[in-house]
Amino acid sequence: MQRIERHACFGGWQEVWRHESATLGCAMNVGVYLPPQAADGPCPVLYWLSGLTCTEQNFITKAGAQRYAAEHGLILVAPDTSPRGDGVPDGEGYDLGLGAGFYVNATRAPWATHYRMHDYVVDELPTLVEAHFPANAARAISGHSMGGHGALVLALRNPGRYRSVSAFAPIVAPSQVPWGRKAFTAYLGPDESAWREWDACALVANATERLPLRVDQGEADDFLREQLQPWRLQEACSAADHPLQLALHAGSDHSYYFIASLIGTHIAWHAHALRD
Numbered sequence: 001m002q003r004i005e006r007h008a009c010f011g012g013w014q015e016v017w018r019h020e021s022a023t024l025g026c027a028m029n030v031g032v033y034l035p036p037q038a039a040d041g042p043c044p045v046l047y048w049l050s051g052l053t054c055t056e057q058n059f060i061t062k063a064g065a066q067r068y069a070a071e072h073g074l075i076l077v078a079p080d081t082s083p084r085g086d087g088v089p090d091g092e093g094y095d096l097g098l099g100a101g102f103y104v105n106a107t108r109a110p111w112a113t114h115y116r117m118h119d120y121v122v123d124e125l126p127t128l129v130e131a132h133f134p135a136n137a138a139r140a141i142s143g144h145s146m147g148g149h150g151a152l153v154l155a156l157r158n159p160g161r162y163r164s165v166s167a168f169a170p171i172v173a174p175s176q177v178p179w180g181r182k183a184f185t186a187y188l189g190p191d192e193s194a195w196r197e198w199d200a201c202a203l204v205a206n207a208t209e210r211l212p213l214r215v216d217q218g219e220a221d222d223f224l225r226e227q228l229q230p231w232r233l234q235e236a237c238s239a240a241d242h243p244l245q246l247a248l249h250a251g252s253d254h255s256y257y258f259i260a261s262l263i264g265t266h267i268a269w270h271a272h273a274l275r276d
């Protein structure tokens, strides 16, 4: 691993590391915030998954999360949103290919070779983080939009792996909305039965661990009605008796201004779960 950025931040360090990913078959950048407490011993880790078009930079430069991570002694790990580099295929538009990995393991050509963001985030990255940084094995996961979908799906698919999960403006039912249908058709193929295992609303029905889902959604989000549809998650959770804490916020849009406004409450909530 090679450190390519290092900035003093709220008594700790915001770093960006670059490493060769065996899972993705390319070099990846990852943002790592080390709180001041990491100098004295291992800290729990909050994984953050960003949305469409993002790299590891959006969250670390716009969310203002470091202040709260320093307060609570959490390491923040913010990976890129897709594999990148020579030989990694791209798709048509901002919502397929580079910057749009959807946190699935693709099964179709030409995507299947590199687009394995589920395994990268769930397995390879924590192994790396826990080996190279003062991190313990207590993990939480959160994300925004496509990354909110990623956080919900990764937590639901991997019981016991995360102590808590939250999402900002997530795509809750990718099988039912244009962003998800386009990506899943490409990455997973046209057989929609294969999409269910990557769809939070479908996964909730059969979840073996009833980890509470915390979701915040802006009511002035331009993507709310067509792409996000949080009421679908409300229906799925209510049918499965799965705990959901969904809050709607008047006036908030889809941007990082919304995330920055609420990230402190999410980090405090994750910190509480990670302490137990």
Ligand SMILES: N[C@@H](CCC(=O)N[C@@H](CS)C(=O)NCC(=O)O)C(=O)O
Binding pocket: 050, 051, 052, 053, 054, 058, 062, 094, 144, 145, 146, 254, 255, 256
């Ligand atoms: N750029 C797209 C929208 C993509 C978008 O809103 N991306 C969100 C995540 S889904 C984001 O975080 N954008 C980067 C940013 O706000 O820094 C468009 O042209 O409509």
